[in-house]
Amino acid sequence: xxxxxxxxxxxxxxxxxxxxxxxxxxxxxxxxxxxxxxxxxxxxxxxxxxxxxxxxxxxxxxxxxxxxxxxxxxxxxxxxxxxxxxxxxxxxxxxxxxxxxxxxxxxxxxxxxxxxxxxxxxxxxxxxxxxxxxxxxxxxxxxxxxxxxxxxxxxxxxxxxxxxxxxxxxxxxxxxxxxxxxxxxxxxxxxxxxxxxxxxxxxxxxxxxxxxxxxx
Amino acid sequence: xxxxxxxxxxxxxxxxxxxxxxxxxxxxxxxxxxxxxxxxxxxxxxxxxxxxxxxxxxxxxxxxxxxxxxxxxxxxxxxxxxxxxxxxxxxxxxxxxxxxxxxxxxxxxxxxxxxxxxxxxxxxxxxxxxxxxxxxxxxxxxxxxxxxxxxxxxxxxxxxxxxxxxxxxxxxxxxxxxxxxxxxxxxxxxxxxxxxxxxxxxxxxxxxxxxxxxxx
DNA sequence: CTGATATAAATAATTTTATATCGATATTTT
DNA sequence: AAAATATCGATATAAAATTATTTATATCAG
Numbered sequence: 001x002x003x004x005x006x007x008x009x010x011x012x013x014x015x016x017x018x019x020x021x022x023x024x025x026x027x028x029x030x031x032x033x034x035x036x037x038x039x040x041x042x043x044x045x046x047x048x049x050x051x052x053x054x055x056x057x058x059x060x061x062x063x064x065x066x067x068x069x070x071x072x073x074x075x076x077x078x079x080x081x082x083x084x085x086x087x088x089x090x091x092x093x094x095x096x097x098x099x100x101x102x103x104x105x106x107x108x109x110x111x112x113x114x115x116x117x118x119x120x121x122x123x124x125x126x127x128x129x130x131x132x133x134x135x136x137x138x139x140x141x142x143x144x145x146x147x148x149x150x151x152x153x154x155x156x157x158x159x160x161x162x163x164x165x166x167x168x169x170x171x172x173x174x175x176x177x178x179x180x181x182x183x184x185x186x187x188x189x190x191x192x193x194x195x196x197x198x199x200x201x202x203x204x205x206x207x208x209x210x211x212x213x214x215x216x
Numbered sequence: 217x218x219x220x221x222x223x224x225x226x227x228x229x230x231x232x233x234x235x236x237x238x239x240x241x242x243x244x245x246x247x248x249x250x251x252x253x254x255x256x257x258x259x260x261x262x263x264x265x266x267x268x269x270x271x272x273x274x275x276x277x278x279x280x281x282x283x284x285x286x287x288x289x290x291x292x293x294x295x296x297x298x299x300x301x302x303x304x305x306x307x308x309x310x311x312x313x314x315x316x317x318x319x320x321x322x323x324x325x326x327x328x329x330x331x332x333x334x335x336x337x338x339x340x341x342x343x344x345x346x347x348x349x350x351x352x353x354x355x356x357x358x359x360x361x362x363x364x365x366x367x368x369x370x371x372x373x374x375x376x377x378x379x380x381x382x383x384x385x386x387x388x389x390x391x392x393x394x395x396x397x398x399x400x401x402x403x404x405x406x407x408x409x410x411x412x413x414x415x416x417x418x419x420x421x422x423x424x425x426x427x428x429x430x431x432x
Numbered sequence: 433c434t435g436a437t438a439t440a441a442a443t444a445a446t447t448t449t450a451t452a453t454c455g456a457t458a459t460t461t462t
Numbered sequence: 463a464a465a466a467t468a469t470c471g472a473t474a475t476a477a478a479a480t481t482a483t484t485t486a487t488a489t490c491a492g
Contacts, residue, residue, distance in 0.1 A: 009449065011418060015410035019393060032469065040395055043451060048470065060457045060469045078417050092315050096308035102393050106410050107417065146420055171416045177235060177318050179256055187419040189412045194231035194322050196405045200387045201294050201323065202227060203403040204362055225479065248439065259481060264440065276439040277489045 010050045015106060016040065017050070018073040022105070025066050032063030079107035086145050088160055089152035090115040090130050093175055097149060098125045110149070112139060140167040147171045154178040161188075226266045231322060232256065233266070234289040238321070241282050248279030295323035302361050304376055305368035306331040306346050309391055313365060314341045326365070328355060356383040363387045370394040377404075 006014075020039060024031065033051060037044035051064065054076040058064045074080055082104070087094055090113045097103075098113060114133045115121060121132045131139065139145070148169045152160050157176035164172060171187045174180055180188045222230075236255060240247065249267060253260035267280065270292040274280045290296055298320070303310055306329045313319075314329060330349045331337060337348045347355065355361070364385045368376050373392035380388060387403045390396050396404045 007448070008415065011414050012408075012411035015414050016395065016408065019410065020395065034469070044469090045451060045453095046449090049450090052471070056471085058470050059459095060471090061459045061467075063469070077414055078421055083417060083420065092308070092312035096312045099308050100409075102410075103413075106413055108413060147416060171420050173412065173416055179232065179236065181257075187416060189416050191407075191409070191412060192228075192232065193316075193407070194235065194318075195228035196389065196407055197319075197322055197324060198227050198231050198293055199224060200363060200389055200403060200405050201299060203387050204299065205294055223479075250439070260439095261441095261482080262480065265480095268441075272441090274440050275489090276441090276487050277437075279439075 006053045010053060013042075013050055014054065014073055014077060017047070018070065018077065018079075019105075021066055021070050021073070025070060028066060030059075030063045030065055031069075033058065035063070074107075077106065079105065082107050082109040083147055084109050084111045084143060084145055085147040085149060086111065086136075086140065087113040087128075087149040087151060088115075088133070088136070088164070089150065089156075089176075090117075090120050090125065091151060091153075094149075094151035095125055097151065097175075098128050101126075108147075111143065111145075114139075136163060137167040140164075140169065145169065147173070149173045149175070150180075151175045222269045226269060229258075229266055230270065230289055230293060233263070234286065234293065234295075235321075237282055237286050237289070241286060244282060246275075246279045246281055247285075249274065251279070290323075293322065295321065298323050298325040299363055300325050300327045300359060300361055301363040301365060302327065302352075302356065303329040303344075303365040303367060304331075304349070304352070304380070305366065305372075305392075306333075306336050306341065307367060307369075310365075310367035311341055313367065313391075314344050317342075324363075327359065327361075330355075352379060353383040356380075356385065361385065363389070365389045365391070366396075367391045 017036060020036070021031070033048040034044045036042075037047045048058070051058065051069070055064065055069055055072045057068065085108055087098060087110055090098070094113060094115075098110060103110060110128055113125065113128055113130045114136050115130055116133045120130050123130050146169060148164050148171075150157060150160060150164070150172055154176045157174065157178045158180055161172060161174075161180045161182060165182055165186055170185065171189070172180065172182065173189050173191065175191045177192070177194065179190065182188050233252060236252070237247070249264040250260045253263045256263075264274070267274065267285070271280065271285055271288045273284070301324055303314060303326055306314070310329060310331075314326060319326060326344055329341065329344055329346045330352050331346055332349045336346050339346050362385060364380050364387075366373060366376060366380070366388055370392045373390065373394045374396055377388060377390075377396045377398060381398055381402055386401065387405070388396065388398065389405050389407065391407045393408075393410065395406065398404050
């Protein structure tokens with residue numbers, strides 16, 4: 001079994017490779033690490049190392065068999081057995097995520113959404129039922145849900161986080177612009193838009209500064 | 217001038233500090249790096265180092281003056297002078313972002329959205345006008361736009377990226393699940409949901425494996 | 433004024449991540 | 463069949479980031 005410990009950075013790149021490989025499947029039988037690296041603007045050795053941690057059957061002069069690699073990545077990332085997940089907060093962003101079909105490709109099956117607004121409860125968004133948040137605890141326990149997507153307003157996030165932890169959730173994907181405090185054993189992944197933004201605006205400002213001269 | 221080069225990891229944390237500081241402003245005059253670290257589950261030295269790269273006026277036994285620190289972070293991150301930005305693709309996700317008020321806090325001013333669907337063109341979402349994508353080039357040049365948020369379907373992303381580059385955009389915030397190829401000088405920040413997801417599901421699976429025993 | 437204490441700042445050590453180098457191997461060309 | 467070439471895999475090196483340790487300093491209680 002190839003269950004090596006993969007670094008976090010590598011782990012984050014693997015789904016990116018997978019997505020690309022899926023897009024070229026059929027077009028080509030094999031692909032080299034060099035070609036992959038070029039497609040992403042990465043170092044080829046890095047790609048090889050990343051792939052090596054889940055596969056290890058690249059052939060010199062040829063590369064990796066696309067289908068085989070896809071299968072291995074899917075296996076490693078757990079895209080085969082779908083994980084059931086709930087979404088809490090069926091507002092704009094929540095709805096956007098519900099209607100994003102791509103999740104299933106990565107083994108995520110959103111089975112229900114929860115909200116507290118009367119006018120959305122009982123409706124379906126892309127086939128996914130929106131339930132009253134009062135049913136949250138009962139539903140999670142009954143369906144053994146361990147992963148939740150949190151898209152409520154920042155003001156309600158921590159309170160909802162506590163409720164989720166209370167009913168057995170072990171991982172929370174937080175889209176609310178707040179830092180959540182959760183006990184050890186519960187992972188919180190903050191999808192922090194402000195962070196990405198900081199990187200972009202720095203680039204813009206650097207460009208401007210260089211443009212302006214700044215000669216000695 | 218404190219214009220040191222800040223590492224990317226640090227840069228990504230700064231907006232998080234800023235957000236937290238804003239939430240406690242008024243409540244307290246000063247705050248220590250230790251307290252900040254605890255709030256985020258980070259190492260206190262790291263917080264101090266991060267803050268040191270933009271500020272450097274913490275006082276022993278007291279910490280940092282909240283208001284002063286906010287001002288310095290805002291200055292450094294460029295939250296003062298708002299950057300004009302356009303959003304391309306007014307679908308679910310696009311609308312969610314348009315209605316997310318928080319961007320202005322980080323100096324982002326979404327001044328227009330573009331789409332090609334007849335039924336949304338001409339409408340306003342949260343006060344922001346949705347224009348026809350045919351007007352894209354003219355608008356960007358007329359308003360000197362350099363930053364674009366891309367929320368079109370993956371299939372249209374690369375093509376739209378090329379158009380944006382063509383009309384002077386220098387930074388693209390890509391939400392489409394594709395890798396974009398852009399010339400040097402144009403930064404593309406991919407908001408990659410699949411990567412975050414990989415981290416979460418690994419945690420879930422690790423938990424399950426440990427739970428199951430795995431004794432020798 | 434003095435000493436205890438909390439905290440910042442500086443420095444060092446560790447860990448993680450990325451890149452470069454090199455030999456081995458399969459494929460293609462001659 | 464032999465040589466050339468592209469590529470993998472492993473190892474080594476370098477860079478970056480995080481964490482630990484130490485030192486210095488400001489505040490507060492007595």
